[in-house]
Amino acid sequence: MTAPAARRGRPRNEDADGRILEAARKLLFERGYDRFAMDEVAARAQVAKTTLYRRWPTKDHLLVALVARIQDEVPVADTGDLRRDLVVYLTAVATGLNGMRAVGRPGAPGDRSAGVVAELVAAAARHPDVGDAVRALFARRNALPLALLDRARERGELRTGCSSELVFDQLAGALYYRLLVTGEPIGAEYVEELVDQVLVGAAATPRPDPRPERT
Amino acid sequence: MTAPAARRGRPRNEDADGRILEAARKLLFERGYDRFAMDEVAARAQVAKTTLYRRWPTKDHLLVALVARIQDEVPVADTGDLRRDLVVYLTAVATGLNGMRAVGRPGAPGDRSAGVVAELVAAAARHPDVGDAVRALFARRNALPLALLDRARERGELRTGCSSELVFDQLAGALYYRLLVTGEPIGAEYVEELVDQVLVGAAATPRPDPRPERT
Numbered sequence: 001m002t003a004p005a006a007r008r009g010r011p012r013n014e015d016a017d018g019r020i021l022e023a024a025r026k027l028l029f030e031r032g033y034d035r036f037a038m039d040e041v042a043a044r045a046q047v048a049k050t051t052l053y054r055r056w057p058t059k060d061h062l063l064v065a066l067v068a069r070i071q072d073e074v075p076v077a078d079t080g081d082l083r084r085d086l087v088v089y090l091t092a093v094a095t096g097l098n099g100m101r102a103v104g105r106p107g108a109p110g111d112r113s114a115g116v117v118a119e120l121v122a123a124a125a126r127h128p129d130v131g132d133a134v135r136a137l138f139a140r141r142n143a144l145p146l147a148l149l150d151r152a153r154e155r156g157e158l159r160t161g162c163s164s165e166l167v168f169d170q171l172a173g174a175l176y177y178r179l180l181v182t183g184e185p186i187g188a189e190y191v192e193e194l195v196d197q198v199l200v201g202a203a204a205t206p207r208p209d210p211r212p213e214r215t
Numbered sequence: 216m217t218a219p220a221a222r223r224g225r226p227r228n229e230d231a232d233g234r235i236l237e238a239a240r241k242l243l244f245e246r247g248y249d250r251f252a253m254d255e256v257a258a259r260a261q262v263a264k265t266t267l268y269r270r271w272p273t274k275d276h277l278l279v280a281l282v283a284r285i286q287d288e289v290p291v292a293d294t295g296d297l298r299r300d301l302v303v304y305l306t307a308v309a310t311g312l313n314g315m316r317a318v319g320r321p322g323a324p325g326d327r328s329a330g331v332v333a334e335l336v337a338a339a340a341r342h343p344d345v346g347d348a349v350r351a352l353f354a355r356r357n358a359l360p361l362a363l364l365d366r367a368r369e370r371g372e373l374r375t376g377c378s379s380e381l382v383f384d385q386l387a388g389a390l391y392y393r394l395l396v397t398g399e400p401i402g403a404e405y406v407e408e409l410v411d412q413v414l415v416g417a418a419a420t421p422r423p424d425p426r427p428e429r430t
Contacts, residue, residue: 113341113346118339121395122334128328134396134398135397167412169389169409170385172396173389174385176388176391177388177391182353194385197385197416197417
């Protein structure tokens, strides 16, 4: 049941939050990190600047909340087929990261910049409260793929001696390392190879080579 | 043979480079990224500012050269024992990354910031020429551990279907992911677990669980 009175007058906080985050998303993708301005977000979302700054004191705080919203739009399915579920999830992560590379920039071919993800990594390192927010975001989000791995271990598919965290570090780590450090591409084929490779290492019973020598 | 004349008068370029890089190293560790100033480097290295800026136009360019110098101080041994060589090398990498976390900051206990590494990642994303320099740096440096993995494959220890790049992405990726994203610690025990886990996945013949269930 909804109380009609709540729909009248000033919008409820969650309405304002939603409008702010959607305005922030559009502005970020139009402008990129450098030219992303809080005042413009407030104007587009039709909220008072004080409302915006009370909720998110800097653009980095707001962008962390936006990343949380974007991450939450990627489902983490548990179909019982661990390989497939990991490939689907990590392909979506890679697509999201690749999309963030070109945000607000002309996106020239061969552009290997990590884009806005690198800016948020630096903001997290610079400001302890932004860092706390980023780490909380990833802890919350990573709980979903970690649970996938835990359930596969309960089904006897993964070795008991190898932790889900270690397995997930190898998977997500490889994608972020390519994005942030080496600039190598992270495409769908790479994600499949990576998942196959990591699952050989994590399997409860020795598995045959998923990619035998190509002759 | 050295020509005595070359020792007199203005120092040769490599002397100036060395003095600049050593001054940069000291200043970075004293001050951190934010308060690292090029003019101060020139003064301490006793070189003209024009000399410094001609060689490295911004502090990010200079810091990439400094990271190259620091990386080159870490040897990559090839003793024929792949597991040991990887553990030694990656422990040194982790120690270096942990050291960079606290550079120029009070280093409070529980501080999980990625520090100056995150700043360089952001600079690489922001400025195409810094990005090119960082990627060239890692391509050059990573050639050494990649060669270790290639030689182990030639000895029949690693599967032919799994590329050295993919194996190394899992190793280095996990360390950088913890440093830059989740803020989890990267200690010596973690490095050993990681190497064991990745080598199970990469082994030519199915290997037993290196870490059976602890009861």
